[in-house]
Amino acid sequence: MNLDEAWRILQENQFKRTKNREAILQFFSINDRYLTALEVKNFMEDDNPGISFDTIYRNLSTFEELGILEETDLNGERHFRMQCNLGKHHHHFICTACGKTRSILHCPMEMIAVNLPDYEIEGHKFEIYGKCPACIPI
Amino acid sequence: MNLDEAWRILQENQFKRTKNREAILQFFSINDRYLTALEVKNFMEDDNPGISFDTIYRNLSTFEELGILEETDLNGERHFRMQCNLGKHHHHFICTACGKTRSILHCPMEMIAVNLPDYEIEGHKFEIYGKCPACIPI
């Protein structure tokens, strides 16, 4: 997902172009990993010292609903990252040191769903945690 | 995991047999699903109105570390359930209505790990959410 695409989606849904949204989207576009609301706030305070969590969470939720951001819970905290535009369903390896992710294209769900007739599947979560090559101590 | 086995593990690790621990373990042994600290507290207050969250969380964490309970985050809240004694690694389908679970024996990790050489895998989470047959409206 790039900035132009994000703004197109926002515009299509009648969301206004504000400084705060520009800052949030810019932050995610230059950080290809899961980020917390606090990290977003710290970044935004450079330009807007009075930014409130209300604004940040409201926009993060909006972006997630529009498919601009992806969200996941890590250690009980909400984390967000720019939506990957792989064009297909996928999962992530998440580095526990630097937070960077690596896409996992293989999804095991079809194989699993076969064994769950009579169940109504609403969703699933598949994440792998560890250290990426750059973060493994020599 | 049954009560005897849980007490054996606790004893082996020099943990004392207290009323609170008995109540907590009993609650999990009769509820085969993921439960929150609050649900545990509500149950325990029948016998012990003054039970504190400190006691509950401390014991839940202890039980988890000893492998007596399994833990997962659902909607940013810690949930616990009695450790399944299937003898082998597995995952869960979790009903979003009643909380009951169904074990998924197939684990996709071996297949995935092959595609992640140079990565140091520490863990993974694979959960499926939906409605179990009993909770699907007719």
Place this chain on the structure above:
DNA sequence: ATATGAATCGTAATGATTCCTGTTTTTTGG
């Protein structure tokens, strides 16, 4: 039965997230 450390209680503190209200900003149309 008693000593000792573990476990607990009661409550306060914390941290993430949400809610509320009045104000500001963006957009739109005259």
Place this chain on the structure above:
DNA sequence: CCAAAAAACAGGAATCATTACGATTCATAT
């Protein structure tokens, strides 16, 4: 360009889950 309406925002209070802490009680080995 200017004004009105709606959306977005700031600031702070409130909430919720969880953790921390000092004082007290309890479990168990001797």
